[in-house]
Amino acid sequence: MSTDPTGDIILNNLLYSCLSEKKRGNEQFVPEHTLGIMLSGESQLLTPRGNRIAREGMIGLIRRNQLVKALKVPGEDGQFRSISIFLTQDALRRYSAAANITASGPYTGDPLLELPPDPFLEGFFHSLMPYFDQPGRLTSQIADLKTNEAIELLLQHNPRLSYFLFDFSEPHKINxxxxxxxxxxxxxxxxxxxxxxxxxxxxxxxxxxxxxxxxxxxxxxxxxxxxxxxxxxxxxxxxxxxxxxxxxxxxxxxxxxxxxxxxxxxxxx
The missing domain is CATH 1.10.10.60 (Homeodomain-like)
Known part of the structure; x- marks a missing residue:
């Protein structure tokens, strides 16, 4: 487990943010697909495609290789809290090969998705909380299982997310x-x-x-x-x-x- 300068707790491919004051995030580049939930407060996101607001209770999925500025704002309880899990390309390639699921072509949809409410995804995030209190319990094997669980729940939530998750192409040459x-x-x-x-x-x-x-x-x-x-x-x-x-x-x-x-x-x- 490590704690970065913003006070975020990083545990394997999990991130827990807990703040009591308005603060800008330092990270402005999203290197891996990221699935997250806003537990309290809101995150105001500035992206090349416009501004977004992630409010309390929202579950979102951000595509890798995105530029994003975030302003974290505490809610009525005085805290900003969120949990994210990074779905790495290695983990997604292993899942894709094991499940024999591929994307038919490059993903061209919205790189920031707000997912409809889902009790199973909500339950998944709450199941991660104890590991931030007892980080030694998150072995590499459990981390892999939790990552696969997140992918499986996303595909059950919407099978068409396979186009989002399993597009392994790199950015093409642009202006x-x-x-x-x-x-x-x-x-x-x-x-x-x-x-x-x-x-x-x-x-x-x-x-x-x-x-x-x-x-x-x-x-x-x-x-x-x-x-x-x-x-x-x-x-x-x-x-x-x-x-x-x-x-x-x-x-x-x-x-x-x-x-x-x-x-x-x-x-x-």
Whole structure:
């Protein structure tokens, strides 16, 4: 078991979040299919396809390789609580082979699905809670069984989810310029941008410099600072409310980079 800087408890491929104050999630890239339930509070999600709200009691399924920003908001009980299980590609490939289930082609539907209420899926998540109190009881064998149980319950819930779960194709090559102008504010490594545009890291950097005439890191810095300047100067927003929105990790780094570029602290604009 490990606890990340946000206070989330990570146990094998399980994640339990419990917060008593509004907080932004650090993770902005979803590497594996993720099945989760909102136990209390809500999660406000910013995605390239628009904003979503995951409310208390909702069960959702997020497709892998997604850019998502999350704001976790406690509910009336004063807490934000959620449980997620990551359905890895290895686990899904093993299940697919054993059950002889395949997807007929690439999945083209919504990458963020809200599932109708299901007492069996709800019961599944509640069955995970004791393991966060006694993590030693979650052996690798039980973790595998729980993962397979989640997959089986999803397929019983809706057999057509096989198209979602068992599409093992990787992102195809897409328009790099349009993608970056839409998604520069997500704070993920350049290697993830390369993956999402269907390129190797070397190919991404080569194509990027042909289009933008600069390196990805330099362009991202200038693009984020330019947007921050606009938000502060023209929209009257506070630097402390802006830096996360445009893709910086912390306020001090943002303030240093801003002053270096514009000659004044962001609070003085």
């Amino acid at each position: 790099l310029e349009a993608f970056m102008n839409q998604n520069y504010m997500y704070n993920v490594p350049v290697s993830k941008f390369a993956q999402l545009t269907g390129r190797s890291l070397a190919g991404f950097k080569r194509d990027f410099e042909k289009i933008f005439r600069t390196s990805p890191r330099q362009w991202l810095m200038q693009k984020r600072l330019s947007e921050a300047y606009y938000m502060i100067k023209e929209k009257g927003r506070k630097p402390s409310d802006v830096y996360l929105d445009v893709g910086f990790e912390n306020l001090s780094h943002f303030s240093f980079a801003f002053k270096k570029t514009y000659g004044v602290a962001p609070s003085m604009v």
